[in-house]
Amino acid sequence: MRLIIGGYAQGRLAYVMERYSLTEEDVWDAAKEPISKWKSQRVIYHAESLVSGWLSEGVNPCEACGELLPQWKDTILITQEVGCGLVPVTAKQREWREAVGRFNTYLAANAQTVDRICCGLSMRIKGKAEE
Amino acid sequence: MTILVTGGSGSGKSLLAEQLSFKLKRDPFYYLATMQVWDEECKRRIARHRKQRAGKGFQTVETPTGLKEAATDLKPGGTALLDCISNLTANEQFEAKVYDPAQTVIDGVLAVQERMANLVIVTNEVCSDILPTDEQTLAYLRYIGAVNCELAKAADVVVEVCSGVPIIWKGEKLYYEIMA
Numbered sequence: 001m002r003l004i005i006g007g008y009a010q011g012r013l014a015y016v017m018e019r020y021s022l023t024e025e026d027v028w029d030a031a032k033e034p035i036s037k038w039k040s041q042r043v044i045y046h047a048e049s050l051v052s053g054w055l056s057e058g059v060n061p062c063e064a065c066g067e068l069l070p071q072w073k074d075t076i077l078i079t080q081e082v083g084c085g086l087v088p089v090t091a092k093q094r095e096w097r098e099a100v101g102r103f104n105t106y107l108a109a110n111a112q113t114v115d116r117i118c119c120g121l122s123m124r125i126k127g128k129a130e131e
Numbered sequence: 132m133t134i135l136v137t138g139g140s141g142s143g144k145s146l147l148a149e150q151l152s153f154k155l156k157r158d159p160f161y162y163l164a165t166m167q168v169w170d171e172e173c174k175r176r177i178a179r180h181r182k183q184r185a186g187k188g189f190q191t192v193e194t195p196t197g198l199k200e201a202a203t204d205l206k207p208g209g210t211a212l213l214d215c216i217s218n219l220t221a222n223e224q225f226e227a228k229v230y231d232p233a234q235t236v237i238d239g240v241l242a243v244q245e246r247m248a249n250l251v252i253v254t255n256e257v258c259s260d261i262l263p264t265d266e267q268t269l270a271y272l273r274y275i276g277a278v279n280c281e282l283a284k285a286a287d288v289v290v291e292v293c294s295g296v297p298i299i300w301k302g303e304k305l306y307y308e309i310m311a
Contacts, residue, residue, distance in 0.1 A: 007258030009276020084139065085260025097261050118256070119137060120280035121289055121300045 006117030138292035198239025216254035
């Protein structure tokens with residue numbers, strides 16, 4: 001499993017498409033459908049959105065994600081950095097932001113490579129460059 | 132030589148950008164200021180900043196909006212420091228209300244790049260937070276993101292500053308040559 005992380009509008013999807021020579025059919029958007037609709041597409045975009053679904057079902061995102069890890073061996077997950085601003089005003093947002101942070105950390109710990117994206121550029125922060 | 136400097140608020144990116152400008156100094160030595168003048172307090176602050184920078188050899192040009200047009204008045208061949216992209220983008224979106232703020236800012240910066248021997252650009256990392264719910268602010272983040280991606284392509288060096296420590300995203304060898 002590979003993890004791509006970075007801020008909003010930093011060109012994360014464009015980077016993945018180019019680097020792994022993928023097409024639109026390879027991309028599944030977690031912001032649009034529940035995880036049950038994922039059909040083994042190579043890329044899971046907006047992975048942070050998975051957390052919303054799990055939280056609303058009262059499920060621990062890291063536990064739910066742990067069950068999916070065996071299916072994600074060749075999957076590229078694109079997630080968003082959401083923890084570098086002020087503490088959100090509502091309790092719900094605070095819970096979501098915290099959970100996304102833990103979820104991203106969990107993904108990174110289980111990923112073979114982690115690429116951080118900024119201004120459309122990439123930096124491998126986990127794993128060797130040639131992996 | 133074009134350098135893009137990014138980082139969070141108070142990370143020391145303006146200071147590093149200034150240091151890089153001095154290393155690449157040529158005449159004319161421009162500071163492209165982007166603060167919008169709202170009131171007397173702004174005027175006083177801007178006057179103070181101009182004076183500070185004049186002491187450092189900078190010639191300040193106020194370019195809160197319309198950078199592309201302002202670029203034609205710059206004498207070519209010098210070094211310019213542009214601080215910062217987030218101000219420029221906000222001014223184009225909320226003040227000038229141009230149709231495409233991102234493209235307007237990109238075109239402006241590229242016009243300056245074409246005239247200058249060296250350009251150091253300061254931008255801002257504002258996209259790593261929980262997303263705002265209103266479309267205007269979200270659009271603002273999209274514009275800044277688009278500008279940053281485009282300027283990173285056009286830059287020889289891209290450096291992120293974290294607590295004053297540079298993290299080089301592009302052009303590492305060049306960066307250390309300049310700073311040597």
